[in-house]
Amino acid sequence: MTRRGLGTARWIAEGLPGAEVLGRAGRADDADATFSDTIATLRSLFAAGRPIVGVCAAGILVRALGPVLGDKRAEPPVLAVGEDGASVVPLLGGHRGANALAREIADTLESLPAVTTASDLAFGVALDEPPAGWTLANPARAKQVAAGLLSGERVRIDPALHWLQGLPQAAEAPWHLAASVETPGDRTAALVYHPRALAVGVGCERGCDPEELTQLVRDTLAEAGLAEAAVAAVVSLDVKMDEPAVHDAAVMLGAPARFFDAARLQAETPRLATPSEAVFREVGCHGVAEGAALAAVGADGRLRLAKRKSRRATCAVAEAPGPLDAGAIGRKRGSMTLVGLGPGDPVMGTAEAAHAVDRASDLVGYSLYLDLLGDRAGGKTRHDFQLGEEEARAGHALDLAAQGRDVALICSGDPGIYAMASPLFELLARENRADWNRVAVRVVPGISALQAAAARIGAPIGHDFCTISLSDLLTPWDQIQRRLQAAAAGDFVVALYNPVSRRRTWQLGEAQAILSAHRLGDTPVVIARQLGRPEERVTVTTLAELDPARIDMLTVLLIGASTSRAIQRGDGGQWVYTPRGYAAKHTESGGHAAKQTSNNQSGDAA
CATH class of the missing domain: 3.40.1010.10 (Tetrapyrrole methylase, N-terminal domain)
Structure with a gap:
């Protein structure tokens, strides 16, 4: 909210890839973006599910977001950080990343995170915040398990859940903390964590309906009782890299799409359940869906579900011994x-x-x-x-x-x-x-130079306009000349790009002569140089007084139509605008209204 806070925000953002610094207009104008309405901005970010780090008083965040709070399981992390960086307080979404984010920011600022979540403080771990590569299948039960642990109960924990091994355990405990790629079903006494250990291999004909492939994937997983949240990647042959159906399936599962070349998939032939000579003749490997799934899970993985088919698509599922790093699987679409x-x-x-x-x-x-x-x-x-x-x-x-x-x-x-x-x-x-x-x-x-120049000087392109480049490096001059003549005859406002260069010094004079044959010498001309840079200068002259020798390659010119006008500003400068005819419309409306009033009065008198 202040200049001092902006410095702390920049410091925090350096350690958070993808972070955007928003500043209050008038106080922190050199932030990545500015806002004027604090409450509306915070609520918009919150509604979009974006994590928020407010370098401001915690009360500002509380008052802004309090009225829009709903399901705590869906809220994004919200943190308050003091302007001096000495305090980092997770306010919302503690178990949705806020506590972890607080610790990360505190490390960056060399301060202490004010984590207040009971289970974090008691055991140093949150049941509903598993590490990367894991997903909690039934988070609603986490509160019950946490309450039991805080009251002295113990739990049974699968060895794969390494981050939870410090919790109190007993072989006959009522709650089971389980690791599984399968859907929990009715396991009411279990807290189930899904490792992202499944690879869904897919193949399809070119132009396959995305709905067909996504439905096949869903049906295949459901048939085997496998959890969609356990899928680490959707994988296929690289010739399918631009196939919309494959990417739709990946989006549906919330997993990235990854691709292998035919040689890599062919290496998996000995492990295929349903190798196909027809597929080999077509794409150079004996199986796309199974081959891609097996390539993704590696030598220690296994085919969990052999190829299933629909009319135009195929699907297979393989399982790795533990969570997969999707970034290390095949190649992503660039x-x-x-x-x-x-x-x-x-x-x-x-x-x-x-x-x-x-x-x-x-x-x-x-x-x-x-x-x-x-x-x-x-x-x-x-x-x-x-x-x-x-x-x-x-x-x-x-x-x-x-x-x-x-x-x-x-x-x-x-x-x-x-x-x-x-x-x-x-x-x-x-x-x-x-x-x-x-x-x-x-x-x-x-924003083009044309738009920027027009905005700086008023509304010169308020009516029909065209753009013409005077560079004849790629376009013959006789063609440029014909376009200038057509624009002049059509009475367009003309934006001239690339007006001159060190080697091209005469074209602007020619363009000036062509346009002067169709419009008066007092036609306004906007000269916009170095737009958006410290040396920016926007001036107004006339068509007759335009001096081509004073124009360079860093300039764009806006030459008015016959209707364009220049008007004086109070500071001595000028505005330029090209009317669209509203004055005439206003006159017509006024005349029509006056005539209608007269007719009504006549009728009343009669």
């Missing part, structure tokens, strides 16, 4: 997100762009654009390129993503406006490489 940063100032970037950068493992782009990311690029692998190497950048980003990495290809402005989107998709279409085609590609829009 992603490549083309991110538009906007003009340059971080506050003019979108939250979606910031999130895309945060989740990326690798950043690819022109060095200047990567530098604009500042601290956000920390901990990520940079791949720097020079200006003009657009296709090389796109190809390198796709190569990295094809290896299973999460890549952000960075550009300024909006990727689709004279930026990286076009060369990227041209490259994909021309090369048509199988490994690139399996990559999950996404484009995140950004």
Whole structure:
């Protein structure tokens, strides 16, 4: 909430991957994002299930969230941290990660966590907060077991539950703390923990209905009495990496999708229950579903359920001796997100762009654009390129993503406006490489120079407009000339990108002459230079007074239509706007109303 608190928040965030620092507007404006309504912001985060660390008085969090508290088993962790970092207090979600988070933050700040949960204090462990790789099947019973332990009762504990071995135990105890991949059923005296030890192998025809595969997976697990929460990964052949049905099955189970090449699956042939020559001829291995499941659980694992079929899909389940590390299984589908940063100032970037950068493992782009990311690029692998190497950048980003990495290809402005989107998709279409085609590609829009310039000066693009690049490096000048003539004849507001460069000095003068033949010399022209950067300057001149010699490559020009107007501001500057016709509409409405009133009066008199 304050400048001092922002420093502590930054310190905490450095130790929490993916953390975003939100600051109160006017007090902590250089946070990752700002808010003005504290209560609304906290409630929105809480409703979205996002863990909240408030570097503020605990009372602020209590008053904000008290009215929206519901099921404690569904609430995210909420912690209060003193501005000086000396106190870390988990307020909500103690057994949903808040206690563990408090200890982690306290280690970072070299302070003490104020954990107050009874079972944590008595035994140093929470029954309903198992470690990574485990899931508690029936958390509602944890409270009963904890109460019994606190009153002196003992429990029976399976050896696999290593983190609970310090609890009081007895062979004939009433409660059983069990480790199992099977659903608990009616085991009322058991607290069942599922190890993420199952791998669900799947195969399907191209374009299989996702609902068919997800239903087959559910039915297969249910048939064997296996818990969905015990699934560590959904696995398949790498040619299925871009198959929506496979990813839908993974989302349904809350597990990642992982993939193997045909050679790895073929190595599992001796362990297959239902090898198929037809499958071998088609994809190069004797079994996809069984082979992938067995490859995932390793040599010590076993096939728990042989291949089951539906009309267009297959499913098999294998079990490992203990929890699996999904990150070490096969290869994930890589992603490549083309991110538009906007003009340059971080506050003019979108939250979606910031999130895309945060989740990326690798950043690819022109060095200047990567530098604009500042601290956000920390901990990520940079791949720097020079200006003009657009296709090389796109190809390198796709190569990295094809290896299973999460890549952000960075550009300024909006990727689709004279930026990286076009060369990227041209490259994909021309090369048509199988490994690139399996990559999950996404484009995140950004604020373009056109939009930023317009916002700075008023509303010059309030009516129809077009954008034209004056660079003839890739587009012949006669084609650019025809577009300028069409825009001039059509009376569009024209945004000119790439107006000049060191080698291209005459094109802007030509464009000025073409537009001047169709509109008056006093037509307003907005000159926007270095938008979103410390050197930013936005000025207004006229079409007649525009001096091409004073324009450079870091400038975008907005040349008004015949209806565009410049008006004086109180501070001596100018606004520029292009009316859409509301004044005429207002006049027509007023005239119609006056006529209607006159008619009504006449009728009354008659």
